[in-house]
Amino acid sequence: MGTREAESVPADSAFKLDDLEAEYDLYKANEQLEDNEVTVNGSEDDYGNKKGIDLVKETEVRYYGSPGPEAIGGNIPGFEESTVSVKDYYNQFIREKLTLNSAGSYVYSLFPIVKWFPHYNLTWGYADLVAGITVGCVLVPQSMSYAQIASLPPQYGLYSSFIGAFIYSLFATSKDVCIGPVAVMSLQTAKVIAQVSAKYPENDPIVTAPVIATALSLLCGIVAIGVGLLRLGFLVELISLNAVAGFMTGSAFNILWGQVPALMGYSSKVNTRASTYKVVIDSLKHLPDTKLDAVFGLVPLCLLYLWKWWCGTYGPKLADRQLAHSPKKQRILKRFYFYSNAMRNAVIIIVFTAISWRITKNKDKEHRPIKVLGTVPSGLEDVGVAKIPEGLLAKMAPDIPASIIVLLLEHIAISKSFGRINDYKVVPDQELIAIGATNLIGTFFNAYPATGSFSRSALKAKCEVRTPFSGVFTGCCVLVAIYCLTDAFFFIPSATLSAVIIHAVSDLLASYKTTWNFWKMNPLDCCAFIVTVLITVFSSIENGIYFAMCWSCAMLLLKHAFPAGQFLGRVEVAEVINPTVVEDVEAISINDQIEGSVGKSKSLKADKGAISASSGSNYKFHSKWVAEQYAYNRELNPDVKILPPPPGVVVYRMSDSFTYINCSRHYDTIFDHIKKHTRRGQLLHLRKKSDRPWNDPGEWEISPSIKKFFKLGKKNQNDIESQDEDVAIDNTRDERPLLKIICLDFSQVVQVDSTAIQSLVDLRKAVHKYADRQVEFHFTGIISSWVKRSLLSMGFGTVNASYSDESIIAGHSSYHIAKTTKPLADDFTTDSSGSSQLQQSQEIYAATGTNMPFFHLDIPDFSKWDL
Known part of the structure; x- marks a missing residue:
């Protein structure tokens, strides 16, 4: 074989890939080579083999991939990889946050209006004006209706509406969300009022329903703003979507049936604060007690649904079909349908209030044919500093968690949903500050808890609102109503308000499509959804919320405690x-044979x-490691046959973070697999039965002495030889391989803890004892520097007392190398077209630390190792 003198390589240089290619060409040209392995760029030694060049640190490696044979032993530059330290973590994540600039940025982030308001313009202003007035017309009747749900006078719904719209615009990061009274929060407020009032004497003049509602707003505001300032908004994400949908649907069903008695005119005969199923039963029992109010309830309800269908669905489709030749008329008609649909509540309220005024004017309360809303104070008469009686907050404590969850969860879910739809970022922590400030300031106006409304937010988005400043216009509409329309509010039929509530709340009921989608996505999520609805209906909304939270946390815990780790096999893919x-x-x-090299x-x-x-x-085929249960996991075509790891090699992929919750299960899974597929280093069938461990005694056999006593069999030569129990021998031979390598894929492990690392140490001791030799532990795909630091601290990854130089079983260390391209300064070539191109050189480096031979970027191809 021809030779080439070794080149002089500077100590700080990388290994040139061009040299590797030239050496490979030389290897392919020589037909007398008997081995596929060749060292590159060196001279021959006494045995005719090529010697590698001297670098700063010479390390024998295997090089996989093209160019070159599949495995080439060679030299690469040494790379001493260091571990991460607490100082590194401080410099990376904490140091910048403790500066004055970061403090200023934090304060600046508390008022998002400062960022966008200087850019405000007439285009934005017109869009916000239209959206604000449209939503304001919807908010006025809805707020009075929701105040009824909360068992409060209607003016308190108006107070919550205007102050929420004003304050939220200063702190919001969502342009679409409309803050104010909502159905579910109003129902929860009514529950709190009923439970707290039961702890005081009946008709207590100090602790009234408005006082309790305002105190609830104070507590919710303090908690919300505290969570937001501490940037703990991620806690809201612990409750899953299906759980939220479950208690929202159950609550909507509760509200809907709670309004049926008022819709039919016999609200005084049904306790709407009882469990939903009892309200349903009582409402059906009292159907014979229906009064004239049913006309002012059922007729508006039917008109609302018909109006919504015509203006929201059929009308636009008809416009598309009939006016396809005239896009301008089509656009105008569809906008008319849109705004008509948005005004349906207001129009229905106005029409039936006029009818109510005609039949109830000049009649006292006893002689009115229908029940009307009654007196609504004009202006802000009840506004002032909230006076909280002593001991009230303590009595409300048991009801606070459920109230805060409803307040925060509904708002965050709505704001994030509209942010994703309309392509802007919502900051959950800032939204919590916004809702906290809204409810805190609302206590000065005797408001009850307000949060984001899905229906009004959807209307706002369809109106193409541009900024949160539209809330100011909405608040002004409510203020105008408070000061100018309270005399007309007196004659609003209560049944009509109930119809408005039922119509609005019905949108919160999850459809059968939602339930079916939950089943298709995850059957357990579907079960959680259904159970949450049932608990909310048959027990209470609080229990439904707590079950939803517990279910979400339990699912999170179970997924960690029962990891879906997989043992891997290999397949050649291209x-x-x-x-x-x-x-x-x-x-x-x-x-034809497929060659693996380029060209x-x-x-x-x-x-x-x-x-x-x-x-x-x-x-270019390469080895891909896939789960052995790939047919079930659908990771690979079931017709493809995967190869198991080489004998004595176990490859296991962790499926989640490796922590104290799941480390014991991983330990048992791996060790059970080892005992099933590999044999002990000291063969038990060649040992005395009395020396075998109690938990692995082998197959049970009847003692020869017992056989003789009961004459269970004839005495033959074999029986005579086996009379002594201590020398019972199993003459069968164990063909399973010895355990040599355990490779753990950490590509999905983002964190570990001390308990988990100690379980790995225990596993290492157990397999060393089982194999009667030192077994290599290899780790691949580690994505966290702190995971690597934890492993190194217990002796994994490096050659040490657990892995001495003499005990390395594989016979070779394995490294990955990385290729980089660098331009050669002032070195140009001219192609056939005459244009000049800058020449480039390719160099290879050690991809990971050569001082950590058991850490790899990817799972090595163990089939090429000398095992």
């Missing part, structure tokens, strides 16, 4: 660019194949 997919065939036959042509004959390719295609 990427095919622009193939022709043939649907009526199943497999592909390869007639070698391949021809494929697809007489039975799903893929056909041109004869000039280049395929």
Whole structure:
């Protein structure tokens, strides 16, 4: 074989890939080589083999990939990898946050209006004006209706509406959300008022329903603003979507049936604060007591649904079909339908209030044919500093958690949803500050808890609102109503308000499609949704909320405690660019040998194949590690047969963070697999039975002495030889391999703890004892520097007392190398067209630390190791 003198390489240089290619060409040209392994860029030694060049740190490696054979022993520059420290963490994540600039940025972030208000313009102002007035017309009747749900006088719904709209615009990061009274929070407020009032004497003049509601707003505001200032908004994410949908649906069902008695005119005969199923039963029992109020309830309800269907669905479709030739008229008609649909509540209230005024004017309360809303104070008469009686907050404590969860969860879910739909970022922590400030300041106006409304937010978004400043226009509409329309509010039929509530709340009921989608996405989520609805209906909204929270936390815990780790096998895969997919065939036959190096042509004959390719295609197959249960996991075509790891090698992929919750289960899974697929270092069948461990005694056999006593069998030579129990021998031979390597894929492990690392140490001791030798532990895909630090602290990853130089079983260390391209300064070449191009050189570096031979970027191809 021809030789080439070693080149002088500077100590700080990388290994040139060009040299590697030249050495490979030399290797391919020499037909007398018997081995596929060759060291690169060096001179020959006394045995005719090539010697590697001297670098700063010479390390024997295997180089996988093209160019070159599949495995080439060579030299790479040494790379001493250091571990992360607490100082590094401080410099990376904490140091910048303790400066004056970060403090200023924090204060600046508390008032998002400062960022966008200086850019406010007439275009934004017009869009906000239209959206604000439209939502304001909807908010006025809704707020009075929701105040009824909260068992409060209607003016308190108006107070919550205008102050919420004003304050939220100063702190909001969502332009679409409309703050004010909502159905679910109003129902929870009514529950709190009923439970707290029961702890005081009946008709106590000091502790009234408005006082309790305002105190609840104070507590909710303090908690919300505190969570937001501490940036703990991520806690809201602990409750899953299906759990939220469950208690929202159950609450909507509760509210809907709670309004049926008022809709039919016999509200005084049904306790609407009882469990929902009892309200349903009582409402059906009292149907014979229906009064004239049903006309002012059922007729508006039917008109609202018909109006919504015509203006929201059928009308726009009809406009598209009939005015397809006139886009301008089509657009105008669809906008008319949109705003008509938005005004349906207000129009229905006005029409039936006029009818009510005509039939109830000049009549006292006893002689009125229908029940009306009654006196609504004009202006802000009840506004002032809240006076909280002593001991009231303590008596409200048991009801606070459920109230805060409803307040925060509903708002965050709505704001994030509209942020994703309309392409802007919502900051949950800032939203909590906004809602906290709204409820805190609302206590000065005797408001009850307010949060984001889904229906009004959707209307606002459809009106193409541009900024949160639209809330100011909405608040002004409510103020105008408080000062100018209170005399008209007196004659609003209570049944009509109930119809408005039922119509609005029905949108919160999850459809059958939602339930079916939960089942298709995750059956357990569907079960949680249904159970949450049932608990809310048959017990209470609080219990439904607590169950939803417990279910979410339990699912999170179970997924960690019962990890879906997988043992891996390998398959050769290659990427095919622009193939022709043939649907009526199943497999592909390869007639010609496929070379793995770049530039070698391949021809494929697809007489039975799903893929056909041109004869000039280049395929580079490489080993891909997949789960052994790939047919169940759908990770790979079930027709593809995967190869198990080489004998004595176990490859296991962690499925989640490796912590105290799941480390014991991982330990048992791995060790049970080892005992099943590998044999002990000291064969038990060659040992005395009395020396075998109690938990692995082997197959049970009847003692020879017992056989003799009961004459269970004839005495033969074999029985005579086996009379002594201590020398019972199993003459069968264990063909299973010895355990050599355990490779753990940490590509999905983002964190570990001390308990988990100690379980790995225990596993290492157990397998050393089981194999009667030192077993290599390899780790791949570590994505957290603190995980690597934890492993190193217990002796994993490096050559040490647990892995001495003499005990390395594989016979070779394995490293990954990385290729980089660098331009050569002032070195240009001229191509056939005459244009100059800058020359580039390719160099290879050690991809990971050469001082950590048991840490890898990817799972090594153990089939190429000398095992």
